[in-house]
Amino acid sequence: MAQSRPYYADQSLSAAHYDLITAADGRLAGDVEIYAGLIPPDGAVLELGAGTGRVTAALAERGFKVLGVDIAPAMLRQAETRRAGLAPDVAARTAFQRGDMTALDLKRSFDAVICPYFTLAHVPAGTAWRNTFATAARHLTPGGLAVFHLPLAEIMRAPGPARPDLPVMDQPLADGGRLQLHVRRRTFNDKVGRMDQVIEYVERDPKGAVRRVSPERQTYYVADPVPAAAQAGLTLDRPPIPHGGVGEFWVFTRV
Template sequence: MAQARPYYADKSLSAAFYDVVTAADERLAGDIEAYAGLAAPGSSVLELGAGGGRVTFALAEQGYTVTGIEIAPAMLAQAQARLAQLPAELAARVELRRGDMTALDLKRTFDLVICPYFTLAHVPAGTAWRNTFATAARHLPPGGRAAFHLPLLEIMRMPGPPKEMVVFDRPLPGGGRLQLHVLERTFKAAIGRLDQVIEYVERDAAGAVLRRSPERLTFYLTDPEPLAATAGLVRDRDPIPLGGVGDIWVFRRV
């Protein structure tokens, strides 16, 4: 297997160029509106896996008060830097904290809990999922909703492209480019695990390689309903399709 650092680790290019990749990912179109539609304007939102703050700040701009939890220091630092640049009125609606969604207890409840951009799928589908659902339930009043964006099984089963294929190519400020290759892609159906090594390549304006970073990205998938039920969460509605690669599963605390 290829030697690779974890996704979103310190000094990883996945962290450095998170905003570039997510801004270009059309498969995320509509997720902000989907989450906003689950609670009334002005509601309080707990976001598990805030990343660089893409969803956090978008919801705050719509009037929600958002507490964003992120475990990766490199991603949290980006979100905090963005927070520092916000107008005071908007910044007052955002709180950012480092924390583990599988063991979080803020001793308060929120109107809505969200876990966007496949964040739940980053942890093994078993105890870690069960504990994350328990975290969501712990921070909700009876009747409160929790939403989890999960990948589709048929997408996880797809074979990877040739290593030499550029699967992502976007310009960078200053005239350079960011390119991505898939070096490895294997799916283990018995445990619902997709393991990939994505190589990030940063090039200058002349096309020369400035940095190259292979990074391991793993997703897990199982039926979420039985694990959610152990925390007292029941499905609120049919999953919301998003971008042809995933669904937003919405649960309600009983």
């Protein structure tokens, strides 16, 4: 297998096909409705880890004003392309900016801060989590909510597939080709709550020939978020909201 590259890096297939993969993952269905139900009408939202703007645009279409921040240029380029295709009034409520959620200071506040689809889990559960919760608290109006979508520990501990040679996802591409995902390796370090896996992306042309192959390293960290949130001045607003069988929405408030 070729040397793996980080997830969402420039030229990575995880970035290039992010929208296809998330659209095919039924475990994400309904996440936008959860965020929308927690934000006050016409509220201003800061999204940490906006990616290609999937959630950003969907919330803007519902009338919210959303600033999406992401650290990956490859994802932000797709987000800006998405924004360009929105209706003018929706695009006016949508903005994207490159930034690091562990060190962000925009000098403004929002009615809600959201951190979708396991974004927090991509960074180590220690200083990086504490700094991210501090970012959320710094940008929240008093009484505002911070919502973090985090993976379940038992899912992260699960072993990889018994047959790594078989794809865990096989989706059609617009040109008639296929995108296949193989989990080549997965480990979990219980001591630090870290899951590491290598997902190999295989892009095939309409005749089935391999066009591109991209092995990519994906890491998730799992931990109790409450202590890090409390250190930032955020309190748990309600019990975690289970979703899709693989994650939970943790909702905190700034008092």
